[in-house]
Amino acid sequence: MTQRYGAGIWHFATYVDRYATDGYGEPRTILDAIALAGQVPDLSVVDLNYPFFGGDFSNEQIGAGLEQAGLDVIGITPEIYTRVFAKGSFTNPDPGVRRLAHELCTEAAGVVRHFGADYVKLWPGQDGWDYPFQVDHGALWKNSLDGVGQLAQENPDLKFVIEYKPREPRVHMSFDSVARTLLGIEKIGLPNVGILLDFGHALFGGESPADAAQLAIDYGRLFGMDVNDNLRGWDDDMIAGSVHPIELFEFFHVLRRNGWEGVWQLDQFPFREDSVQAATWAIDFLKRVERGLDRLDMDALAQAQARHDAVAAGRIAQDALFGVD
Template sequence: MSTQRYGAGIWHFATYVDRYATDGYGPPRSLVEMIDLAGQVDDLSVVDINYPFVDPNLSLDTVGAALKRNNLSVIGITPEIYTRQFARGAFTNPDAGIRRLANEMVNDAAKVVRHFGASYVKLWPGQDGWDYPFQVDHGKLWRMSMDGVGELADQNPDLRFVIEYKPREPRAHMSYDSVARTLLGIEKIGLPNIGILLDFGHSLYGGESPADAAQLAIDHGRLFGMDVNDNFRGWDDDLIAGSVHPIELFEFFYTLRKNKWEGVWQLDQFPFREDSVAAANSAIGFLKVIERALDKLDFDAMQAAQDRQDAVAALDLARRALFSSY
């Protein structure tokens, strides 16, 4: 029997707004309502929760009660250091007062991580970066990016901080835009409690091979978490995992299994028009197919094919294992 745990960002169960449907794709949902929806998903056991809560009067005890009745625990807390007040950046904002506000918000989120016994504080500094040539001093901006994360990790040595990199959006160029650049920053900071949360879709969108990105992060001992979804490589579509790139998703999990990486397999999907529970069940159903395929795959034969760099043999092994596992 599988012991693999599955998770999701709680935003999977939110309602969404874009620049066209500015009135949203459904009625607003409270955090408690989102938790109750998450509880309807088969085999979902953990969630990542945004902070601060949309309802400022919502207590941790109320959130905890909702989690308990839905048999859910918290894997991470994601401070919202990417909203309008941080439009010019969180760690890289030219206003020292805003940078201090970002630090305070993340430290508050760290307290919530401790309260729920979560695994990490997730940092997605989406507004840190630049949009135009000559807009920034690149050396100074990069130092500020590293200093902001390093200060937090130093202030909270008992906690893990994960950086979720992404090439762009909302900034035209994000500071932490790739696995290589993020690893360079982490190694330069030099603290053991900073790692990467590798989002499969961000890696695709950035022109990476997610399997290669995972291997690089593992080789540096910095793969602390992961999210899966899918897209068409031209945008961060956050589609149902495995819907567009099933073979690359299989290779990604093959790389994790090969390196004995253990952790939650987490969804970061945005079902704008789909039923959120059905979309989560569909994704987890496919992840279970991948689990069975990994159990079936001949790892020795795959290694031998890869040692020869025999693409045909390797693909045949992968496709037979994956497509016979439904």
């Protein structure tokens, strides 16, 4: 099987932050971003924000842009984290806003069907709390699960993936870790709800990404993944492999050992870098990871791990990843 590589289309957008409020480049539409994504060698699929940014575009217009760029769609990410959802999407205290979030996700489900994508990706970044005593934790968690569960029940033909993260924009997000997200999914109890595991979110949350992946796989809930990098103190969304190459290698080792097959996807925010070059560098490194996995002495590694021999296991992994291609 030939490994497929993907990226969130936001990788090719331009960004603002609270300092450079005028942005780090000229604004781009989603069609501009799709055209740039098409310039990246080996990139074959993209995750699209919904509503489509930069203009009023139809599915047909987006489809034409994708065809010209030679790209398919893996997922649709409804923007349930914008200003109207400042106090939450599924957990908003206003039932009208909760309905709005449901309607937006339902529209996104229709877009998934239109493009034959794999899933609706749910990143409820505003769901959570900021201060002690701000929320009734039981009610908040129930609303989180009810919101996802209703969507999954109404759309049994589609997959819904939850991308967890410890914090930002909320000080504490409702789906904050692999364990808590798995507990919620098991409580929902539907087969079409799973996890999209973001490598950088696991790092940021103090998890081992490899261990988080194994846990999600053990429960049959790893439906998707994406990679980036950070310095562990924040969700920096840096270029994959630029800071934690060995942990990234272990993460993909766990995926291969368990027979997990899916797109290796980038979730990067190259604020100051050329977006095409940043994606190309990341995918080139992921291809090195592939070759390293092919070289990895699995029997010797299993023996070292059975002894909990960190030195031997580390040498085996380093030789495989950094050996001469």
